[in-house]
Amino acid sequence: MGVVVAFEDKEASQGPGQDAGKARIETLVGLTRADMERVNAMILSRTGSDVTMIPEVANHLISSGGKRLRPMLTLATAALCDYRGEGHVKLAASVEFMHTATLLHDDVVDQSDMRRGKLAARMLWGNEASVLVGDFLLGQAFKMMVEVGSLRALDILSTAAAVIAEGEVLQLSVAKNTETTEDEYLAVIRGKTAELFAAACEVGPVIAEAGKANAAACRSYGLNLGIAFQLIDDALDYGGVASKLGKNTGDDFREGKITLPVVLSFRRGTDTERAFWRRTLQNGEINEGDLEEAQSIMRRHRALDDTIERAEHYAKMAKDALGLFPASPMKQALNETVDFCVSRAH
Amino acid sequence: MGVVVAFEDKEASQGPGQDAGKARIETLVGLTRADMERVNAMILSRTGSDVTMIPEVANHLISSGGKRLRPMLTLATAALCDYRGEGHVKLAASVEFMHTATLLHDDVVDQSDMRRGKLAARMLWGNEASVLVGDFLLGQAFKMMVEVGSLRALDILSTAAAVIAEGEVLQLSVAKNTETTEDEYLAVIRGKTAELFAAACEVGPVIAEAGKANAAACRSYGLNLGIAFQLIDDALDYGGVASKLGKNTGDDFREGKITLPVVLSFRRGTDTERAFWRRTLQNGEINEGDLEEAQSIMRRHRALDDTIERAEHYAKMAKDALGLFPASPMKQALNETVDFCVSRAH
Numbered sequence: 001m002g003v004v005v006a007f008e009d010k011e012a013s014q015g016p017g018q019d020a021g022k023a024r025i026e027t028l029v030g031l032t033r034a035d036m037e038r039v040n041a042m043i044l045s046r047t048g049s050d051v052t053m054i055p056e057v058a059n060h061l062i063s064s065g066g067k068r069l070r071p072m073l074t075l076a077t078a079a080l081c082d083y084r085g086e087g088h089v090k091l092a093a094s095v096e097f098m099h100t101a102t103l104l105h106d107d108v109v110d111q112s113d114m115r116r117g118k119l120a121a122r123m124l125w126g127n128e129a130s131v132l133v134g135d136f137l138l139g140q141a142f143k144m145m146v147e148v149g150s151l152r153a154l155d156i157l158s159t160a161a162a163v164i165a166e167g168e169v170l171q172l173s174v175a176k177n178t179e180t181t182e183d184e185y186l187a188v189i190r191g192k193t194a195e196l197f198a199a200a201c202e203v204g205p206v207i208a209e210a211g212k213a214n215a216a217a218c219r220s221y222g223l224n225l226g227i228a229f230q231l232i233d234d235a236l237d238y239g240g241v242a243s244k245l246g247k248n249t250g251d252d253f254r255e256g257k258i259t260l261p262v263v264l265s266f267r268r269g270t271d272t273e274r275a276f277w278r279r280t281l282q283n284g285e286i287n288e289g290d291l292e293e294a295q296s297i298m299r300r301h302r303a304l305d306d307t308i309e310r311a312e313h314y315a316k317m318a319k320d321a322l323g324l325f326p327a328s329p330m331k332q333a334l335n336e337t338v339d340f341c342v343s344r345a346h
Numbered sequence: 347m348g349v350v351v352a353f354e355d356k357e358a359s360q361g362p363g364q365d366a367g368k369a370r371i372e373t374l375v376g377l378t379r380a381d382m383e384r385v386n387a388m389i390l391s392r393t394g395s396d397v398t399m400i401p402e403v404a405n406h407l408i409s410s411g412g413k414r415l416r417p418m419l420t421l422a423t424a425a426l427c428d429y430r431g432e433g434h435v436k437l438a439a440s441v442e443f444m445h446t447a448t449l450l451h452d453d454v455v456d457q458s459d460m461r462r463g464k465l466a467a468r469m470l471w472g473n474e475a476s477v478l479v480g481d482f483l484l485g486q487a488f489k490m491m492v493e494v495g496s497l498r499a500l501d502i503l504s505t506a507a508a509v510i511a512e513g514e515v516l517q518l519s520v521a522k523n524t525e526t527t528e529d530e531y532l533a534v535i536r537g538k539t540a541e542l543f544a545a546a547c548e549v550g551p552v553i554a555e556a557g558k559a560n561a562a563a564c565r566s567y568g569l570n571l572g573i574a575f576q577l578i579d580d581a582l583d584y585g586g587v588a589s590k591l592g593k594n595t596g597d598d599f600r601e602g603k604i605t606l607p608v609v610l611s612f613r614r615g616t617d618t619e620r621a622f623w624r625r626t627l628q629n630g631e632i633n634e635g636d637l638e639e640a641q642s643i644m645r646r647h648r649a650l651d652d653t654i655e656r657a658e659h660y661a662k663m664a665k666d667a668l669g670l671f672p673a674s675p676m677k678q679a680l681n682e683t684v685d686f687c688v689s690r691a692h
Contacts, residue, residue, distance in 0.1 A: 267669025323613025
């Protein structure tokens, strides 16, 4: 369930001289660069342990090139609210640890072999180590939050940890069920993806003591960005609107994951098509050419286009949520980030 | 918070010979007509009481021309799942009683003078009577549900009763707060409006023993239809896209209700415009020409268009939810009902 922004693809397809384009992440990266260096140093220092397997397992994943969008959002929303303290660095590191912990656990649950183009930690150190190092990171995350000393931030992030786990359990219960409704699927991704985005964005204004309305606005921004982000990821896993075969294309299909493009295709499909989805995703019988057939069915029912259209709805909500903040480079950067996340699918 | 479908307006604007049009409620009305006559008889018989004030107050509202869309949906979803029993009539009547009870209570909470073009019951019999007759109807609703004997249907409808009350309390807490986020507003209407639509649609397949997937599909249809319905109502209250002054135009504005067109306008607005919303909705200082000014601000920020666009997102979800049911006149009627609800705003 981990999600990695395909920054490189985007940069390549955009080319130089595209400064006028508003769908870019570079502005956010630039504005948070100085603080992110401190977050990265904090992350490295907090994975240390006398039990050498812990830093080995943790750093295998942590150094594997995730783009750290979530901690960047914590730094960005704190800055948006003129935060002047030091707590944002530890909270951002906590958010990344929570994310890393869920990735480690997800790979065990999903029996995944690969993660971010490398062997999954569980393939090198085993399932037990992946589960326990995930728990260790979660513990370290809570320690850092406590050090920051904001009870409200602690409340938000610990609630998020529970909600994420709840979302994962919900996903287990809908797993491989091709009859999953769109609402059920949305409940899953609200939990497993959007909640951490929401919490990451909410703690910024909270430690900045920026007031309830600003905290609610940033939370809403994060939640809806998270939903849009995951939906676009779902579409990309089948090649986006172009239905091309890319680096990670077909992972969800091979793992039998029910995502929105499948939900829509299944509901809009014929009996023959539904039998295809049941065979491949429910029963796991996948043959040569089935991924291409899946893409072809999706094209027939506009399932990828409509997944992207649904994502755009949440993207619009995310941008409207920030409306109350006065114009600033950071606000602009956060809005561009929304457009960037959606534009990945085009 | 009660919602009345403006059937007449629609018929008038559509004119004759529009059979090819798919945005119409007439097909649903036609297909449920026979059962609705039994529901209406049941409603009349169950408002009877030796305490004469009870049937007086209840029938004042019940006979005031609401279009009974919710009980129609219970009958329709039962029929969609080939229900052959008798329980749907009492469940449909229960749903309408629950709706009527919330209208009686809402008018007290909102201190409304009018309801469906007539004096509100509380203006004729007082607040106490409105509250207590609402409670009586809720009690009668539960009695009818128990008579049907489906524990699952009871569970669904009693849960809905609690969720609706929760939504109303949530609305109190966001009331007159112009900084309400879109997510907070959506949480309110999910509770106060969409939950009863969802429950009304879910009990049909449940008593038909049509299986979990069909119940989830109908629930999802109802929930998303309910959200779309309320958003369109919000837009209509400011005249829809035409921003015309109609029969009920401006009710929400005069009552200081925060609805999505206001949420969007406030977030997208200038400081001067935000001061306008605070003065009128938060402080309740409304002068001559303010409603027209509100409409003009909404036009400037495309707030009504975008409220309708947001509604269309939920409308699409509602229609996709029914995808698993084989083609039938009832399925067609339910899809047309979604389009009808959205098309009211154009």
